[in-house]
Amino acid sequence: MFDTVLVANRGEIAVRVIRTLRALGVRSVAVFSDADADARHVREADTAVRLGPAPSAESYLAVDRILDAARRSGAQAVHPGYGFLAENAGFARACADAGLAFIGPSAEAIALMGDKIRAKETVRAAGVPVVPGSSGSALDDSALTAAAHAIGMPVLLKPSAGGGGKGMRLVRDADTLGDEIAAARREARASFGDDTLLVERWIERPRHIEIQVLADAHGGVVHLGERECSLQRRHQKVIEEAPSVLLDPATRAAMGEAAVQAARSCGYRGAGTVEFIVPGADPSRFSFMEMNTRLQVEHPVTELAVSVAGRPGIDLVEWQLRIAAGEPLPFGQDDIALTGHAVEARICAETVSVKEGARGFLPSGGTVLLLREPDGDGVRTDSGLSAGTEVGSLYDPMLSKVIAYGPDRPTALRQLRAALSDTVTLGVPTNAGFLRRLLAHPAVVAGELDTGLVEREADGLVPREVPEEVYEAAAAVRLAALAPAPRADGWSDPFDAPTGWRLGGTPAPVAFPLRVPGLDPVTHVPRGTATVTADRVTVTLDGVRHTFDRAADWLGRDGDSWQVRDHDPVAASLTGGAGAGAGSLTAPMPGTVTVVKVAVGDQVTAGQSLLVVEAMKMEHVVSAPHAGTVTELDVRPGTTVAMDQVLAVVEPATAPDTGGGNGGDKDGSGGGTGAEGVS
Template sequence: MTEPQTTHFDTVLVANRGEIACRIIRTLRERGIRSIAVYSDADRNARHVSLADAAVRLGGPAPADSYLNVRSVLDAAAKSGSQAIHPGYGFLSENQSFAQACADAGIVFIGPSVHALNMMGDKIRSKNHVAGYGVPTIPGINEPGLSNEQLIEAAGGVGYPMLIKPSAGGGGKGMHIVEREEDLAATLETARRVAQRAFGDDTLLIERLINTPRHIEVQVLADNHGAVIHLGERECSLQRRHQKVIEEAPSPLLDDATRARIGEAACAAARSVGYSGAGTVEFLVSDAAPGEFFFMEMNTRLQVEHPVTEMVTGIDLVDWQVRIAAGEALTVEQSGVHLTGHAVEARVYAENPERGFLPTTGTVLRLHEPSGAGIRVDSSLADGLEIASHYDPMLAKVIAWAPTRLEALTRLDRALGETVVLGVHTNTEYLRLLLQDEDVRAGHLDTGLIERRLPTLAFRGADDHLLAAAALFLHERALNASTTAEANAVWARPTGWRLGEARASRYCLGVSATDSVSVGVRGEPGGASVTVGDGSPVAAGLSAGHDGTMSVDYRGITRVYEVALHGAVLHIGADGFQMELRNRSRAEELAEHLLSRDRVPGAVSPDVRSPMPGTVIAVNAASGDAVEAGQTILVVEAMKMEHKLVAEAAGRVTVNVKTGDLVKLDQIVATITPVNTPDKGATE
């Protein structure tokens, strides 16, 4: 056998974007390697572009025109003189055709071999393969090429509930739970359609659904000289719709003996395909039987949650990916891997949990990321950065390390409270609520915990304190805007001065697309009287009320808020909570009042609004069509998520958009006009 030769990379191209591109570029810089970024037109001003030593344009905003365009990526590598390409995760990272194209072009793919990608890239093939090497697998149907009818016939031996998974999928996408036999046929049809659209392969597999399952994954490192080690496990059980939300290392479930067994099983899976580089072997473990574990799949790339492993082992995984790809042998032996302390990671997404976790867009108007002992932030954020709907909504990861698990959870919670991203709605409040859950803190986790907890999570709303703070901020802005001599006249400044008792300046604050609250402010912001809605006047005061941070005293309670004004929209937040308040004009206020006056209490709104900014990808009804309540009118897509917009009531529809149109949050895309129907009790 010929020994692999060691080479040195002078220049490496990072074929990715966002926080992972920034993270890879950081390690390349530490190693003294020149980094090349690539970007789409939508990412021209992205943070990873500015961090790299050079950047090459790939194409238009659509992934197919840029980050997924193999020819454009290879051309960028050739143009920049790159000897190797690091694919990050997602996009081309597990694409065996891309890995082969790199080899054909004489460029090193920083990842495993084409053989390993091929073998582990298919769930059915990988599961059948590792079973032959003593790795335990979940009972199920793993034969490729079966039709829906054949799967239905074989499903009786699996039992219900069962899990349908796309063989070519990853990241939990396209999975469907079937509780009853009568639902299987329709669910298979849906699963095939989703799999074909998402992965270009509609092959399905069926597995027994593990009760109270915990998602445990093992990080492995393997070189080209035959050495394979594991770096302990990560607990990734806090998931929503199969998407990981909070991850930690090590798992609070496993004891040392089980850790050694599951680690060796992961190494066996890696050895079975001659794996090289960093990879992750994922297992399901029943909470009721932590000594049993079952192979799910192997991710042949770096994982989103890799920082928690780095923080408890002190090993830079990206550094070792580069060194292994250059032919170096591992200098770390299994006996030298020690897990010290505990690390927890939370994913910060551009999404709104109160709106069903739909993705959001916007411009970062004010940014503060936490720091301090034991805190790490992997981020793509920057002031002024525009967050569009073309890509995955993950913006950053906040990671905390501490000597104990409870200390790490507490430290992460505090760090999230210090995280400020105004201008784009994020999930930080939701993350903090999860971290404070009793079962989470006790380590009693399973993949269904979040879904069970969601109905009970109490999200903050626009309480009187926040509304008073917003009005005081706007009031101060209005006063400061009056700088000319004429404007300083007592009848022009918004002080409420007039003959007789001073009148309050009124601010109509829109708390949603249809609801607003009127707040009156009388006097100077530093010592004002504030009336929220129909309440009584309350003494309140504001200090340091310009763009940035302001401190507001209301009813004897002082809170510090982060604020940013963008047009007529005030972005305001505190302690990980944030919201947008529209400062409605008198005309908008009057229009809303007239609409509410004519609206029958309890009646369904005739307007169909888009719950997220995005692109219309399908229109299922034409203007003038009769529709039923619950019927799909159109479909909007943003950040890899599709959302069906349905009629809330029966009637005739007027559609205001067409396929391909871009829509804004809360934009009215259709209107339903009720159709009068004769009373069923009426006689002919």
């Protein structure tokens, strides 16, 4: 076993790997960018080395800096985690050239399986069924278009070098194929440095099922059963579980054997995942999609649901290390069994627009003001967070994972819903509440899953208004702040009490102008009773008691959170906030403008794409809210923007007659960004 291992990653996966290194008595080395100088993975490692500035190209993707950090820290091996350089064959080769063990497969296996086109050809030759699609490498736009027409709509565009759903585009309309190819290439180039694409037949209502494999350097290969990963949004997994309710023992064995053959076909070594697309109506007709040559985000569900030689659980990171150190697998396929059930939820920095529902999912950021993560019997949290963590737009939006295990699926689902209710991350909006509601959806409870279910049902899982008790709790906090401080003699001045008392009249109601970002302001008059402490608010409204966690102007409950600010209408109008004109297009999240398609003076149509903003490896289109003329354009490609920053102004083509005065006001409907996530 190695003495010292450098973890070439950040966040929750770095913390996860460090945990196993500590358990094995192996010294851990963290690396960090300037943005992560005080991050949790840095504090938990035995030592840490600065890589460089915050942009990943100058830190976590800088191979020479990582190798120098390994040399200076005395590391003998490098664990790449996932993302960043984890599936970079050049990095694996550079580690070997530097005399470092790369804790993963060979550079040749990474290169082969990382090229989806070559991977499909290789596993097909090994007898593994594959999804029908284009053939050949480096297809230009016209070849991709021709292949798409030959296959027939709908089709799926996929980056050959990528994974994790980045750059994938489902195209149903042939007229949009050109734009979708351009967007997919742009995102693939930004995410992987390679814009090569392939096109595949889209299978309606498919299920996404993957098989975990372990392979040593001595010819031993086993699979550890399957994970169901069909609950996805924008091709990104959000919930994963093991085992799948879809597979019977015969299909499980057939898919497992296909995964083993795929691993053998590329001379695989270490932990890897073979992903299959599976028709829900006939699971026996599964097809190979790709092989991920790294640890998966969802590996904990396998760790909890597998038993080896009668012993419950397995540590996949430990076996990555042992295999990289040359140890053979001491168990065979007959020693592997699935016991119980495990389900995982990915907690991401996301905000959901109450007005736009499911269309309003956007990356978010902020400072973690109050953090409470669940643990205990049957519950595990893998997290890179700590109180005070700054979540920015430079890196992936996933913050943590909450995993529940039980003797059966209903128990695991119930435990995970309860754990998500106990998840508190105030200061940074997350998707925890959305995932809790998703896990209670009847189709999910019944196991009737497919990769389109979340998109179809998301609108019903997003509350379309802020509950009144949220404003009541926010007002209670402000009312408590107005109360006079108690005096030593016990006397209090009645004129200091915020009662609304006035001479010779009925007390005026105490009212607070409040605003949740993205929504219209409200003026709330408290009408219930409340108890306010430093980190909690309890309000009783219409006989019902509601309890919230609180930090600064944030409130949280059952995984949901709201930032409720004081509203100043004069200040808002002066700064372009609430009350800004309908033609003002503002940034939907902090990020970088990557594409500008218009100029001042251009005539645009309603819904026309004007700008593209990228944040957390995702692109978001900002479109025209109405037909009109671009009168202001305040950004260019490469401009870094803050949330709600004005990007451009589109003056309406006409001002509708409101029937009074000197022609009436401009229509204020349809304002905002028109932003839609397209990743």
